[in-house]
Amino acid sequence: MADVFISYARSTQPQAELIDEHLTSMGYSVWRDRELPLHRPYPQVLEERLREAKAVVVVWSKDAAASDWVRSEADLARLEDKLVQVSVDATLPPMPFNQIQCGDLSGWSGDLEDRSWRKLVASLSQLAPVGAAAVGARRAARRSPLVAVLPFDNLSGDADLLYFSDGVSEEILQTVSQTTGLRVIGRSSSFQFRGPQKSARRVAAELGCTHVLDGSVRRGGARVRISASLVECAGQTTLWSERFDRELSDVFALQDEIAAAVAVALKSTFAPSAATGPIDPIAYDLYLKARASTPGRMGAFDAAALRAATTRAPGFAQAWAALAITRALQATWTEGEPFEAAYREATDAADKALALDPGSGAAYTALALLEPICGRFVECEALYEKALAASPDDPAVLEKYSRWLHGVGRTRDARARIAHAYEVDPHYHQGANWYAVILSVTGGLDEAFEVWDRAAERWPDFDILHTNPLLTALTIGDGERVERYLAGIRTRGLDSVVVRNAVAAVEGARTGKRQSGAEQLALLHAALAETGTLSLNRLVGVFSAGFHDEGFALVERASFDHLFRPGGRLAAGDYGLHVLFNAGVPLRLDRRFPRLCAKLGLCDYWMRSGHWPDCADRIDDDFREQVKRLALA
Numbered sequence: 073m074a075d076v077f078i079s080y081a082r083s084t085q086p087q088a089e090l091i092d093e094h095l096t097s098m099g100y101s102v103w104r105d106r107e108l109p110l111h112r113p114y115p116q117v118l119e120e121r122l123r124e125a126k127a128v129v130v131v132w133s134k135d136a137a138a139s140d141w142v143r144s145e146a147d148l149a150r151l152e153d154k155l156v157q158v159s160v161d162a163t164l165p166p167m168p169f170n171q172i173q174c175g176d177l178s179g180w181s182g183d184l185e186d187r188s189w190r191k192l193v194a195s196l197s198q199l200a201p202v203g204a205a206a207v208g209a210r211r212a213a214r215r216s217p218l219v220a221v222l223p224f225d226n227l228s229g230d231a232d233l234l235y236f237s238d239g240v241s242e243e244i245l246q247t248v249s250q251t252t253g254l255r256v257i258g259r260s261s262s263f264q265f266r267g268p269q270k271s272a273r274r275v276a277a278e279l280g281c282t283h284v285l286d287g288s289v290r291r292g293g294a295r296v297r298i299s300a301s302l303v304e305c306a307g308q309t310t311l312w313s314e315r316f317d318r319e320l321s322d323v324f325a326l327q328d329e330i331a332a333a334v335a336v337a338l339k340s341t342f343a344p345s346a347a348t349g350p351i352d353p354i355a356y357d358l359y360l361k362a363r364a365s366t367p368g369r370m371g372a373f374d375a376a377a378l379r380a381a382t383t384r385a386p387g388f389a390q391a392w393a394a395l396a397i398t399r400a401l402q403a404t405w406t407e408g409e410p411f412e413a414a415y416r417e418a419t420d421a422a423d424k425a426l427a428l429d430p431g432s433g434a435a436y437t438a439l440a441l442l443e444p445i446c447g448r449f450v451e452c453e454a455l456y457e458k459a460l461a462a463s464p465d466d467p468a469v470l471e472k473y474s475r476w477l478h479g480v481g482r483t484r485d486a487r488a489r490i491a492h493a494y495e496v497d498p499h500y501h502q503g504a505n506w507y508a509v510i511l512s513v514t515g516g517l518d519e520a521f522e523v524w525d526r527a528a529e530r531w532p533d534f535d536i537l538h539t540n541p542l543l544t545a546l547t548i549g550d551g552e553r554v555e556r557y558l559a560g561i562r563t564r565g566l567d568s569v570v571v572r573n574a575v576a577a578v579e580g581a582r583t584g585k586r587q588s589g590a591e592q593l594a595l596l597h598a599a600l601a602e603t604g605t606l607s608l609n610r611l612v613g614v615f616s617a618g619f620h621d622e623g624f625a626l627v628e629r630a631s632f633d634h635l636f637r638p639g640g641r642l643a644a645g646d647y648g649l650h651v652l653f654n655a656g657v658p659l660r661l662d663r664r665f666p667r668l669c670a671k672l673g674l675c676d677y678w679m680r681s682g683h684w685p686d687c688a689d690r691i692d693d694d695f696r697e698q699v700k701r702l703a704l705a
Contacts, residue, residue, distance in 0.1 A: 074103035075200040077125035079145040081135035126200035132159040181514035220281040221245035225288040237289035239360030247327040252335040258497020276305035321350040355385035372401040389428035396421035396438035411639040433463030447636035449677035467497040479649035481685025539574035589617020607643035670702035679703040
């Protein structure tokens with residue numbers, strides 16, 4: 073029997089899922105129609121669940137108010153005095169439900185301090201009280217194993233072989249994650265524990281894991297000895313331990329053996345990784361060295377070493393996938409990189425990786441990154457979904473998918489993906505930064521600043537961890553935070569184009585010399601005359617300054633056709649389509665906004681996929697009608 077039944081229209085499923093997620097985390101058992109069995113008539117099941125539930129949360133919207141099902145469910149709940157109502161688009165409950173108080177969750181993005189959310193929880197606490205013991209029991213029952221794979225100790229007698237022991241450890245981490253179905257904490261978080269810091273109790277306290285997989289690696293010529301043990305953190309109990317002596321060429325089979333043993337110990341299923349056969353030890357060594365090289369800003373590795381590895385071992389799927397993701401990142405993010413050559417090498421490497429291992433999440437991610445910025449949205453989404461199916465807990469895949477989702481207006485989904493990435497690997501620097509960005513644009517400003525501050529302490533030289541909170545503080549007028557972030561930048565001596573631009577924005581605000589809307593409009597005119605296209609960032613600025621008609625006049629003349637071709641780049645200073653969907657952008661509220669979206673291919677995507685942007689729930693019906701007309705044009 074569920075504590076709470078959630079009734080909603082299909083168009084507000086994301087909001088219902090968010091309510092479900094938060095109530096479940098508080099210890100409530102929640103039922104909604106995702107759990108309908110295949111063997112029983114659903115009207116019968118719905119009535120049973122409605123009558124069993126202690127409380128019924130009805131999520132009102134325009135579609136819900138017109139739904140016979142929602143109205144019927146609400147009526148039964150009303151008659152049994154267990155109806156709790158919220159509206160997610162300012163739609164008032166129809167008669168007779170308008171006689172009962174209704175909370176307003178319009179635009180709600182999960183803020184637990186929201187007044188209407190607190191009122192909803194208060195009502196539920198009276199209708200369906202959940203005691204502390206019940207909460208603890210449910211959380212314990214729901215808590216599936218969460219494994220931290222630590223960096224195995226290097227016992228080879230050569231400090232220079234640290235890359236090898238770390239590399240083998242990371243490969244074991246990936247194998248456990250991809251073959252057992254277990255949740256595994258990301259490398260950036262678990263690999264911070266070394267030497268005396270590797271106590272299972274300490275790791276559990278900091279990462280929230282239930283189990284630790286640790287060990288040692290000793291390499292001698294072409295042989296390797298790996299000792300591994302799995303420890304249950306709460307009781308400090310060793311569930312499994314083993315020592316393996318193998319030829320280095322058998323390292324992949326060894327990784328599968330360890331993963332299978334972990335799966336057995338934790339009563340999980342095991343699906344062997346793609347067969348690779350024996351591996352050339354030199355190729356494996358090159359692969360580990362490439363991954364140990366200092367990655368670029370977006371995570372690219374040493375391409376030359378990966379090429380050498382694949383040349384020696386053409387059947388080495390992981391090396392092909394690593395080369396694909398490296399060259400894809402270089403093709404799309406590195407200024408001055410010849411795009412065509414990087415594009416061809418990345419697609420060729422991804423194809424080879426998938427031919428060898430159809431479940432290569434990295435290869436699918438590489439292909440998704442290589443898709444044009446606009447136009448092939450459905451195809452790009454399918455690639456990211458395949459990447460996640462193969463690597464559901466990979467923080468890099470989750471982070472990149474989250475960026476893409478925000479760029480097509482699905483910010484709630486973007487937040488869910490990056491929150492998952494931050495949960496499994498809070499010390500992945502790109503993920504931490506993007507999580508803070510998404511929090512800041514979905515109403516979680518205080519938490520966003522906390523995430524940025526923690527990340528900046530860990531990576532003091534990563535410039536955007538200082539500039540992003542600085543510019544956010546400037547935007548909301550938090551002068552105290554602005555001064556603190558400026559002082560931090562000066563203390564650390566940070567100096568990059570990103571830093572200089574951010575500091576210039578602050579100085580412009582202080583002196584009143586920031587570009588006016590008219591000046592930004594003049595720059596857009598000049599850019600359009602020179603390039604035939606527009607900066608989306610600057611366009612948003614022009615709208616924020618009130619130049620709506622002038623801005624859309626430019627949109628009508630501008631072309632974005634280059635963004636529909638591989639290698640097409642946004643205007644200088646633009647980082648993605650997501651600027652159109654950040655909080656507080658008046659551009660979205662203009663009834664002409666769908667015409668810009670049509671030029672960017674977004675209307676076609678929304679219609680083809682059935683995934684509407686979050687803003688569709690907060691704009692009048694004309695938005696959806698325009699999108700439909702423009703998609704068919």
